[in-house]
Each structure stands twice: as structure tokens, then as C-alpha cells.
Amino acid sequence: MHYDQAALDAAYDQRVWAPDMADWLARYRADTDAARAALRPEIFSYGPHLLDLYPAQGAARGIHLHIHGGAWRAQSRDDSGFLAPALTAAGFAVAVPDFSLLPARRLPDVVAELRDCVAWLRPRGPIHLSGHSSGAHLAAVLATEMEFASVTLVSGVYDMEPVLLSARRHYVLLDAAEAEALSPVRHAARMTAPLRLAWGTAESPEFIRQSEAMAAATGAETFVLPGVNHFGAAYAPAQGALYATLTA
Template sequence: MAGDKVWLEYDQAALDAAYDQRVWAPDMPAWLARYRADTAAARAALRPETLSYGPHGLDLYPARGTPRGIHLHIHGGAWRAQSRDDSGFLAPALTAAGFAVAVPDFSLLPARRLPDVVAELRDCVRFLRPRGPIHLSGHSSGAHLAAVLAVEMDFASVTLVSGVYELEPVLLSARRAYVALDAAEVAALSPIRQAGRIRAPLRLAWGTAESPEFIRQSEAMVAATGAASFVLPGVNHFAAAYAPAQGALHDALTA
């Protein structure tokens, strides 16, 4: 028998499953291994410059052809995993289109709190500003962080892939064990609640094989912002991370 509802139609077990990507993509370990292998290959081929902003490192992959500015990509990992060692796999396709690609490290939860992570990424944006216009993207929790930055700061464009944009259900799920926020912070860090403040051209993408809650959040963000949407048929959460490097989303991003 199903338990009491805790968020929309979800009981506690269903909501916990909605925020556990392993339920929807049992091949998650293979995808994470591919991220790292493809990043290593990109580093070997493109030889990024290693820079520091604040206490963190950043890989800056050089643009090829006519320079078009910076593409800053924020990695996923449920706010508590991954690094720039797993997140440079978009660089070959984007540098070929003229973008210098910046892939930063930043603090992870629970060692730091989410507001602190956002502050670090603000510093990263300020560090990169003198190098040219910044196009911003993020995947999963990185899409959430990118959306928060897009509410607060100006960008040439913003591309969000498979993110969450309302934190209330996150704090009701099992993720509350390491995502600790008060009500004011939940409001401030739920970009869908400040959707009207996003000024940059905005694109959202998600796969049809993702958690229904992640799909719902993406559809709600599109409805709130009027963003261009890119639905990826049959694609799971981890495969969706490659969308900025191929297909219709890549074409739009580099147009």
C-alpha cells in the first residue's frame, strides 16, 4: 500500500526514487567511466591551460578557428561528486566551433553548503569575464547551479541540461541528508521562482528516459521562462550530458 503523499503525487519512497538516478539509469557507472575517459582524451588532444580562481583549479581548453568567447560548463554529480577530471568531454565539439571551454572545480556538499558553492561559481564567472563573452551551461546539479547564476548575472547564452530548478522536493527527498537549507535559502536557490530575472537566451534539454520528476522540472522551467526546449528521445540522464556536443542542441548553441 502506498504511503502518504509528500510531494505532488509522490509518497516518500517514490520521491526518493525520483531523485536517485541509479533507478532510471542502471548503467550509470559505465557513463561515469566514459565521462572520465573522454575528458582524458580531450585533455590529451587539446592541452588545456590550467588556471586557478580562488582555491580551485580550472581547465581552459583553447578555441580553434575564429574565437567566439568563453563557454563555461558546470558539471553535475548531485552537488557532491565529480570534478573537472570528469567534465571536459564537451570541449572537442565546442572548441571546434570557436569557443574556449572553461571547466572549473568547485566545492562539493556536504563539505561546504550550497550557498557557498554558488558564491565560488560567481567568483569563477568574474575571473573569466575579462576573456570575453561567457556562454554558460550545466548538466544535472550543474544545470541547477547554472540557472542560479543566470538569475543573478548576465551571460551571452545559457544552456541547461537535465537539471532541477525547484529545491523544495529535493529537501523532501533522501537528498536532504546532505543538502541542508533553510526556507529562505530554498526560495533564493530555486531559480524557477525567479525565472523572470533570467535575461540571457535560454535553452533547456532533457531525455525522455530520465526520472519523471526531472522531466517535470524541466517542463515547468520551460513554461516559466519561455526557453527553447530540446527533448532527447530515449536518452537517459547521463547520456543527456553529451547533448551540447551533438545534434540539434549543439547546432543551436553554436549557431
């Protein structure tokens, strides 16, 4: 893509594009604390990990499983329940799981854990899947392998080749076959659920390119968020046009 190494590294470093990153992460935690206090989610175990399950309000319409971001190496369910108030008000039970982080585990192992999470949730009703950032990547991988009622991907990366050429290669350790298998844009034909993609215009140009490529490969419904950076985009499933579509 005609980047030199410094430019490619910057394209995958969110601090370059969102200098208020720390403020957004603090907001995630505060809004999750408020959601927990108001909605009192049940805490369950699936495998070795915990999962918060926020109860649906009113007529139930299934499970919304949200996979958090954090560049595959940060954040947890403690930072990731901020979508729950809006989605539970629309009738979804909202599941927010913990899972292993890199580099303590490898990316294929993380995907396997999330498959187990989906299997654990499956008896509770139809699953609507979403993810933000690296969580959108993980959600997209799952969507190439499993059936969902709908899939919503926000500000993700969907082709691992440029990721593995960036500075992230120092902790995202994949061989060529694994990189191919975990590049969902290359397996778009396997996605059968209704698919929605969202991203902000103030994101890294490389994240915008990845989202546009995924949209072109899948024909997904797209939601472009004017003036919104990578971290602000995380709220898109709980507000505005994307929320209206998710809850129609």
C-alpha cells in the first residue's frame, strides 16, 4: 500500500489518530460501571472465563453478544458493558465476555475460546453478534464459521497481512496459514447472516480502508460516522442510525 515502515506502524497505532484515547477508555469504564449498577447483570462462567449477561427489558428478542476491542491485548468485560442500557431497553439480553489476551495466548486460541462462548449462549436464543476494533475482527472470524441472527462490525481489521507487517507483529504471532485463516475478508462468502459495518471518518486511513474492503467483499449495509474517531465509534450500536437498524 506504499507505506514505509514508520507510516504503517502509525496506521495501526490508535494513539496517533485519537490523542484523547485515554479519555475514551475512562468513559468506557465509567459507563460500564453505571450499566452494571443500573441493570445488575448475572455473572456466568464459560470455560475458564467470566461473562456478564445483562437482562432484557420488555419482550425478549434474543441475545446480543458483544466482543470488546483493545488490539487483542487489552480491555475486558469491565470496560465493555456500555452498550447494554440501550440494547437491553430494545429487548436484547446483552452478553459481554472476558477472553484471553495476547501475548499470553495466541490468536487462534482466543478464537477457540469465543467459539465456546457462542456454544454456551446458543441454547438461550438467537444470537446477534457485534464487535469493536480487534473485537470486530474476532466477530468477523466467528461469522465465517458459525451461524448468527445478525452481525455488526465496528471499526475492525479484516485482513491480517498488513497487521503482521506493522509493529503489531511483535505480539500478534501467526504463521502464513493462520494469517490466511484469520483474515475474514478472504472468506467473505462464508458469512450468511445479515451484516452491518460501521466506521468513523476520523479513524486511521488504514482502518477506513480495511472497513471499505470488507464492505466491498460482502455487500454489507454500511454506516459511516462523520467526524467520529476510532473510540467514539464503539458507541455506534447504541445510538443513531445503526441502533435504529439493529432494533427495528
